[in-house]
Amino acid sequence: MSRTPTAKTARTTKSVKTTTDTKSTSTTKATPVSPAGPAARERDPGGGIAWWFSDAGEMALRNLKHLRRTPDLMMYALIQPVMFILLFRYVLGGAIDVPGDDYGQFLLPGIFVQMVLFGSVAGTAVGVADDMSKGIMDRFRSMPVSRSAVLAGRTFSELARTLVAVVVMIVVGLLVGFRFDGDPLPMAGAFLLLFAFGYAFSWLAALIGMAVSGPEAAQAGGTAWLFPFTFISSVFVPVSSMPGWLRPYAEHSPVTVVVDTLRAWLGGTDAGSAAWQSLAWTVGIATVCAPLAVARYRNK
Amino acid sequence: MPDAIAVEALHKRYGDVQALDGLDLTVEQGAVMGLLGPNGAGKTTVVRILATLLRPDSGSVRVCGVDALREPERVRPLIGLTGQYAAVDEKLTGFENLRMLARLARRGRTESRDRADELLAEFGLADAAGRLVRTYSGGMRRRLDLAAGLIARPEVIFLDEPTTGLDPRSRTAIWKVVADLSAAGTTVLLTTQYLEEADRLAHTVVVVDHGTVIGRGTPQELKDRVGGERLEVRLQDAGQYERAERVIRGVVGDGPCSHDDEGRISVAVAGGAMLMPELARELHAAQVVVADLAVRRPTLDDAFFALTEPGEGSISGADPAPAPPEAEHVTAVTAGRTDQR
CATH class of the missing domain: 3.40.50.300 (P-loop containing nucleotide triphosphate hydrolases)
Structure with a gap:
C-alpha cells in the first residue's frame, strides 16, 4: 500500500512523538492533581468589573429573549397571582377575621410577597436547572466567562419578570379596591424591599436548580416547600389565629416580618422592628446563598 | 516550538x-x-x-x-x-x-x-x-x-x-x-x-x-499496519475453509488473513477489486461455494484487531505482514466491536 507523499504526510513525520512503550506511564504514579480550592483554580478572568457586567448583561438578555419567545410561560406566571387575589378576596376572605375588618386591605401585601417568592424561586430554579441540562452550559464554562456572571444574569432576568408580575398585581389590587394609603417614601421602600426579598430568594433557587436532576424536578421540588413556608406566616391570616405551638415560628418567619413591613408602609403606619428584621433576612439570605451558588456552579 | x-x-x-x-x-x-x-x-x-x-x-x-x-x-x-x-x-x-x-x-x-x-x-x-x-x-x-x-x-x-x-x-x-x-x-x-x-x-x-x-x-502507518483494503469471502459452508484459503492464498499471496466460525474469511490485499474475477474463477474451479465476495476498506475493527495483537505497542515502523491470528481472537474482537461502526 503505497501512497504518493503529500504535503500532509511530509508534515507528519516531524509531528509524530514516538512512544514505544505506552504502558509504562500507566503504572508510574503520576503527580496527583493538587486539590486546590475553587478560589485558587477558578479566578475570574481579567477584564474587571466592566466585563463582569457585560457577561451578566448578555446572560440576562439571553434569558429575556427566551421569555419573550415563550409568551405562554409568562402568561401562566401572571395568572397565578391574579387567581390568588381573586380567590382569597372573594371566596375565602369572608370567613377570615382580620384586624380592621377589611380583608382586601389585609390580603394584598401578603399576596405581593407570596407571589414574588413563587415567581422568582420557580423561575430561577427551573431556568438554572434547564441551563444545566443543556450543552450550551459546557460552552460557557469552556469560555472566559465570569462564573458568577452566568448566575447573576439569571437572577437579573428573573427580577424583570418579577417586575411585570408586581405591576399586574398592583393593577388587579386597585381593581378589587386596595387603597395605597402610605406616604410616597415608605411606599417606595415597600416595593424596594419586595424586590430585594424576591431577589435574595432567587439565589437560594439557583442552588436548588443546580441540586435537582432537571427542569421538571426543579418545578416540583423548587416550589413545594414554598406552600408551608408562605402559608405559615401572616400572608393570609393573622398569626394570632394559629395554634400556640405554631405561633412562635409563624411570628418570626421571614415572610411574616416582610409582609408586616409591607402592610405598615403601604397602609401608612409604623413598621417598627419588622422593618429591620426584614432587611436583615434579605441581606442574610443573599449573602449566604449567592456565594454558595457560585461555588457550586464552579465545581459542577 | x-x-x-x-x-x-x-x-x-x-x-x-x-x-x-x-x-x-x-x-x-x-x-x-x-x-x-x-x-x-x-x-x-x-x-x-x-x-x-x-x-x-x-x-x-x-x-x-x-x-x-x-x-x-x-x-x-x-x-x-x-x-x-x-x-x-x-x-x-x-x-x-x-x-x-x-x-x-x-x-x-x-x-x-x-x-x-x-x-x-x-x-x-x-x-x-x-x-x-x-x-x-x-x-x-x-x-x-x-x-x-x-x-x-x-x-x-x-x-x-x-x-x-x-x-x-x-x-x-x-x-x-x-x-x-x-x-x-x-x-x-x-x-x-x-x-x-x-x-x-x-x-x-x-x-x-x-x-x-x-x-x-501517521494515518499511512496505521493503514499499512492494518493492511489497507481487505478482501472478504463468505462461504456457504464453513467446512470448506481450508480449501478456500488455499485458493485465496494462491491468488492474493501471503497478506494477513483471518477467518471465523461462520465461514467468513478476511484477507488484506492491494488492488483487491482487480483480483476479484480471477479469485471468483479459481474458487469456482475448486468447487468452493461462495455466498458473498467483497472488497472493503479497513474499519476501526481492523485497526483494533491489528493493534491489540500481543507485543504491539506502536504502529510506527511496524511489520506490515503479521502472522495470521487465532480464529477465536477474531471472533471475539469482531463481536465486541460491531456496534461501534
Whole structure:
C-alpha cells in the first residue's frame, strides 16, 4: 500500500512523538492533581468589573429573549397571582377575621410577597436547572466567562419578570379596591424591599436548580416547600389565629416580618422592628446563598 | 516550538470505571491530531479535561504551554470546543447565538456583530441567520456549533466526533472546515470513530482503548499496519475453509488473513477489486461455494484487531505482514466491536 507523499504526510513525520512503550506511564504514579480550592483554580478572568457586567448583561438578555419567545410561560406566571387575589378576596376572605375588618386591605401585601417568592424561586430554579441540562452550559464554562456572571444574569432576568408580575398585581389590587394609603417614601421602600426579598430568594433557587436532576424536578421540588413556608406566616391570616405551638415560628418567619413591613408602609403606619428584621433576612439570605451558588456552579 | 497540547499520564475514574488509565498525548502546534477509538474508549473524557470542563484524578495537562489544571482561566481564551451534541441556544437565532458568544469571548460590540455575520456567511448559514436555531436541521446546527467554537479565533480547537450522525454532504462540509483551519495554522484535536475520517484529516493518529493509547503514528502507518483494503469471502459452508484459503492464498499471496466460525474469511490485499474475477474463477474451479465476495476498506475493527495483537505497542515502523491470528481472537474482537461502526 503505497501512497504518493503529500504535503500532509511530509508534515507528519516531524509531528509524530514516538512512544514505544505506552504502558509504562500507566503504572508510574503520576503527580496527583493538587486539590486546590475553587478560589485558587477558578479566578475570574481579567477584564474587571466592566466585563463582569457585560457577561451578566448578555446572560440576562439571553434569558429575556427566551421569555419573550415563550409568551405562554409568562402568561401562566401572571395568572397565578391574579387567581390568588381573586380567590382569597372573594371566596375565602369572608370567613377570615382580620384586624380592621377589611380583608382586601389585609390580603394584598401578603399576596405581593407570596407571589414574588413563587415567581422568582420557580423561575430561577427551573431556568438554572434547564441551563444545566443543556450543552450550551459546557460552552460557557469552556469560555472566559465570569462564573458568577452566568448566575447573576439569571437572577437579573428573573427580577424583570418579577417586575411585570408586581405591576399586574398592583393593577388587579386597585381593581378589587386596595387603597395605597402610605406616604410616597415608605411606599417606595415597600416595593424596594419586595424586590430585594424576591431577589435574595432567587439565589437560594439557583442552588436548588443546580441540586435537582432537571427542569421538571426543579418545578416540583423548587416550589413545594414554598406552600408551608408562605402559608405559615401572616400572608393570609393573622398569626394570632394559629395554634400556640405554631405561633412562635409563624411570628418570626421571614415572610411574616416582610409582609408586616409591607402592610405598615403601604397602609401608612409604623413598621417598627419588622422593618429591620426584614432587611436583615434579605441581606442574610443573599449573602449566604449567592456565594454558595457560585461555588457550586464552579465545581459542577 | 512548544507543543500546543501536552498531556501526560492522565488518569480519571468514574466510580468503577477507569475512563482514563495513564494516557499520554502531544500535538505539535498547527497539526491535526486524530483521536481514534470506540465508544467508551475515553475520547470525550480527554476532550472535556482539555477544555477545562473536567478535572483528572492525576496527570498533567498543558495547552499552549499553560497548565490547564492550575490556570484554566488562562487556557479558556485560547481554545474552542465543538461537541458531539450541538451546544448552541435553541431559542435564539443563529446570529444571536454567535453575537452573544463573541461578546462573552470579550470582543467589542461592533466586532461581535461583524464576527457573527462573517462566520454565518462562511458556514453557509447567512440565509438562516435570523431564524431560531430550533428550526435548523441537524447539519445546520452542527455547522453553527462549529462556528461557535471558532468565534474567538482559538489557537487550539477540540472537535469531539464532529461528523457523527451527519449526512455525507454536511460531513464533507465539516471536513473542509477542518482542512482550512489546519491550513491557517490552528491546532486541531479531533475525536472520531471513523478510520476514514482520521485518514482524511489527521497528520497523526492516536488510537485509544480503555483509556490508554494502544497505537500512534501517521494515518499511512496505521493503514499499512492494518493492511489497507481487505478482501472478504463468505462461504456457504464453513467446512470448506481450508480449501478456500488455499485458493485465496494462491491468488492474493501471503497478506494477513483471518477467518471465523461462520465461514467468513478476511484477507488484506492491494488492488483487491482487480483480483476479484480471477479469485471468483479459481474458487469456482475448486468447487468452493461462495455466498458473498467483497472488497472493503479497513474499519476501526481492523485497526483494533491489528493493534491489540500481543507485543504491539506502536504502529510506527511496524511489520506490515503479521502472522495470521487465532480464529477465536477474531471472533471475539469482531463481536465486541460491531456496534461501534
